[in-house]
Amino acid sequence: MNLDAEQALFDACLEADAAGRERLFASCSDAALAARVRRLLQLHEQGPPSLSVGVESLSPLAMPQRIGHYRILERIGEGAMGEVYLAEQQEPVRRRVALKVLKFGLGTREVIARFELERQALAVLAHPNIAGILDAGATGDGRPYFAMEYVGGIAITRYCDERRLPIEGRLALFAQVCAGVQHAHLRGIIHRDLKPSNILVTEIDGAPACRIIDFGIAKATTTAGADTDAHTRIGHILGTPDYMSPEQAQLSPLEIDARTDVYSLGIVLYELLTGARPYSVTRDAIAPETLAREIAESEPLRPSARAAEAGADAVRRAQLRGLTPRSLAQRLRGDLDWIVHRAIEKDRNRRYASAHELADDLERHARNEAVLAGPPSWTYRTGRFVRRHRLAAASAAGLFLSALLFGAGMAWLARETAQERDRANAEAEIAKRVTAFTAGLFGMANPESAGASGITARELLDAGVRRMEAELLRERPEIRAALLEAAGSAYRGIGEHGEASRLIGQAVTLRRERGAAEPLPLARALLAESALRRDQGSFEVAADRAREAVQALGRATGGGRLDGDSELAATLATARLDLAEVLRRSSQLDEASSLAAAVIDGLEQSGAAGTAEYVYALFELGRIRAAQDRFAEAETLLRRAHSMQLATGGGNSERAVETRNGLADVLVLTGRPAEAEQLLRQNLESVRLVYGDRHGQYGIAWNNLANAISDIPEKYGEAEQAYLKALELLSSMYGLAHPEVATTYNNLGALYLKTREWDKAAQAQRRAMELREALLGATHPYTAGSKLGYALALNRLGRASEAEQLLREVQAALTQSLGPEHSRTLNAQYYLGVILKEQGKTAEALPVVRAAREQLARVLGADHPRTQAAQRTLDELEGR
């Protein structure tokens, strides 16, 4: 519909007489437009527009015979958004589908356009707990419709009540819902409108099975952005504001992410457990302001308190669960109260980050393990303590912290349920010991007062470890190993590599002594050591440890097949990817590539395409492809990984930061520095939020940003400042002899080459070259890279013969490490040619430059700036 054209013709016709109109229509090349305008004129001339419509014609009984390719069988529902029909599809396969036809006024074209954007993503949804969307289109009268798999079930709440399912049965069904939602989140799809009527239960061979319907519809029918009328936005969900998250109800909506669905899941869980909703939103809340306020401010009653309410209704609700109000309240008190509370936190940062986390906690509850949710006050205190010390999300320290949270929860559970203490397994024992250790830390630094006394995370850890080591000798080896590993990873998290190395090394030794009987803990310790060595730039040791982990797990899973124990399989995938990463960094790209590709295949075949390991695999293969100069493939892989990370609420995670780094690299290498800069500024913010502004990671983020903008001449000054900032942070964190420090010197030197500050360039590049030679070896591509920069600077300083000699070394080193046809090798070759030419050695230079140009054209393309520069040099040499 083109209203502008329509109105132009309409207006012209109104001015014209009958003959004039016919001329206008005759000269109109768009027949459909002419027909539309004829109809509008007719309506205009019918005098008073007949806008009155009888009640009958609006009646739900008026049912179309056909919509699109679908034959309508019956009407199966009617809601705030429109009607739902059972229909039959005849082509290309005969099957029953549910057709959801939206009301007028939802902007057909936009709805369908938004659906088209989502269609590719929706197409990858394939999960037993999700009813897929098959198609979308417009009805004859222009209303949007969606066709989806037909599910003949009933709403989950109704099903549970009709079957009088006990709490366990309800939780089992709810776990299916979480699994379906998680599957979609990992593919970047948020539901946005989860509620019981969108979660249907059917019975398959007597067993209940959940299917979630309407994935993708809410997104297609919601206009995001602050410019939309809040009425319109909220209006379409007006039927069910009860399940809407605070951020959705806000007048200026935040970007919706996975945690929005977690909130709705929490409300559904509340209702499944108690039979009531945590709060009811006033139906009369017509003004969106009121609605938003109610959702943001209503304080939900704890499920157990709701169950214990007096009255006949509470008795009936408990009976539907085979309990009395009292016993239901007892059943819900503790774990389930906390889990629900955590899922429906108003502040989404305090919610579970994903449906998976929620499901995990419910599973812990089912296994009588401590739940992560824990008593709110405790997590709150811990959270505050940790924030103050910037220890929390430091990725490796996160491991330590989760052990800490886990341990504290365990201790609490043990106290609460003394009768179950007998069942406490070795893991619980370990957790208790870790708790005792961390409780010691807390004892020294009261979370409420530590901020004032200014104790650093380092001091806290040092004191804790001294105490721990004094007691360690009395402990069982597995407990000692767990404590050592946790503390070591915490040190790694704050960049204290020496101490981390000592502790993790001890943990690995202890685990090795226990050997193959416990492959998982052994592998984890080995991977922790591998990651540490990788941080330190000792790639060979890192690779050895990762290989050892892969082998230990491979033996346990029966020759490395991935269909065994899921935790084993997941850890094996991680181990292989860790190995691939080390190999990539040490430029053993072929082996890295086949490892990562094999992991992707394995995960896809075992139905794990969507797990965190899968995202890691996409990322890793993407980085490898970039290192192989296969940029288009790299970009696709990295973008997929990134959107999956965003969808699971991990936008600030270490992995997401790394993914953006990788993506930015590719963008810079393919000539899009401005796009890269955007991603990297985002990283700066993420890293500062997570690690604080005195952390090595923050230095790395500055270095990365500087890299991207150093391709933009107006930003040279800014880039220099960013590099210096990075150097200051990194060298004060890590000391000088660290790969990241070397890298930053190298990059700074490269910038000075661009700004033609040859002295400074030579100094920085030489420093980088020497550090790298010591850390990585003389033939490592990184060392060669710095040497090349040093050579170019020397040449400009008039020391051409020294430069020539260095460049020959570079070319030899790169040919050995990367191969003769790698773009970097060719680059070095080109520069060698240039230096020869400048020294007047034309005859020597010609074959070198010519070969470089030909190979560069083949590898990077004839249009690439490098290729063209080589071409120009060649032209000059040939006297053209």
Add this chain to the structure above:
Amino acid sequence: MIQGDLTLLLQAAGSGDPAAYGRLYDAVYAELRRVARASMRREAAGHTLQPTALVNEAYLRLAPDAPGWENRRHFFAAAAEAMRRILVDHARRRGSQKRGGGLERVTLSGVDLPDGGNDIDVLLIDAALTELASERPRLAELVTLRYFAGMSIEDAARALGISPATAKRDWAFARAWLADRVEARRGA
């Protein structure tokens, strides 16, 4: 809301402050709802609302001495939106009370339609207007001002900053377009 506040709000809204417009809308909405409730109690039998009369009544109650056309214009723009919202919600609620969410016709009489007092289905008009707004916001605004605040062509033209001739052409086109959408819905 006391009168002085409203005058200030009108002025702030007039100077383009979106937050002030939001508060103005709230105030007008609340007052219109109050007036509409009272009016419905009076005329319970037919559930007939007279938007123009209601808006004028609200204006007189809220801002009897707010000076100048500019203020009037912002008031009526907010009132038209608020009125539309009230009527739609009223129709929806009535519908849902009766048939669990189905549609129900609510008639308006006395709307300032140039061609006489036709009955209009509020929900259909609302739906069609929303659709129109996504294509041509100005046309939808014009219709809203005319239907729900009872503005004359001339006043609406001034409010939208267009010439009366343009407003007249827009109005003719929008009306035909809406009639078409509503008829199409009837055929569904």
